[in-house]
Amino acid sequence: MGERKSDVLQGTLDLMVLKTLESMGPLHGYGIARRIEQVSDDTLDLNQGTIYPALLRLQQKRWITAEWGTSENNRRAKYYSLSRSGKKQIEREIESWERIAATMARFLTTPR
Numbered sequence: 001m002g003e004r005k006s007d008v009l010q011g012t013l014d015l016m017v018l019k020t021l022e023s024m025g026p027l028h029g030y031g032i033a034r035r036i037e038q039v040s041d042d043t044l045d046l047n048q049g050t051i052y053p054a055l056l057r058l059q060q061k062r063w064i065t066a067e068w069g070t071s072e073n074n075r076r077a078k079y080y081s082l083s084r085s086g087k088k089q090i091e092r093e094i095e096s097w098e099r100i101a102a103t104m105a106r107f108l109t110t111p112r
Contacts, residue, residue, distance in 0.1 A: 013046075013054045014063075015093040021064060021082040022090060028069075028077040029055055055080055063089050 016036050021027065024035060032055070033046040058064045063086035071077040082090075 011093070012097070013050070014058060015090070015097055017051075017054055017058060017080075018063060018082060018086055018090050018093065021080060022087070026067075026069075026079045026081040028071055028079050030077075032080065058086070061089075062086075 013036075016039075017032055020032050020035050020039075024031075027035065029048075029051050033051040036046055037044055055064065055066070059066055059080075062083055064080045065083050066078050066080050069077060069079045
């Protein structure tokens with residue numbers, strides 16, 4: 001039986017994108033998706049229908065910025081960077097995730 005790849009919840013993906021840009025610097029969408037998959041030990045599978053709507057949503061919130069550039073293989077690509085407000089948002093997102101994780105832990109440790 002093979003390992004199953006997990007779906008990603010919207011808020012979780014937002015935090016993963018923000019943290020990826022914080023640690024790696026500017027990246028294009030494909031690079032962000034591959035890095036998230038790599039860090040997840042390939043338990044997550046991000047396709048264009050997942051990553052690009054998230055990037056657009058984060059841009060609309062002004063947590064990331066985008067700029068056209070040239071990729072490693074000489075193609076035109078949009079590079080995303082963490083904005084000043086995105087840097088501040090990371091802490092709020094981490095706090096929220098920790099609250100949710102603690103709540104889930106309580107449910108998982110409740111006797112059946």
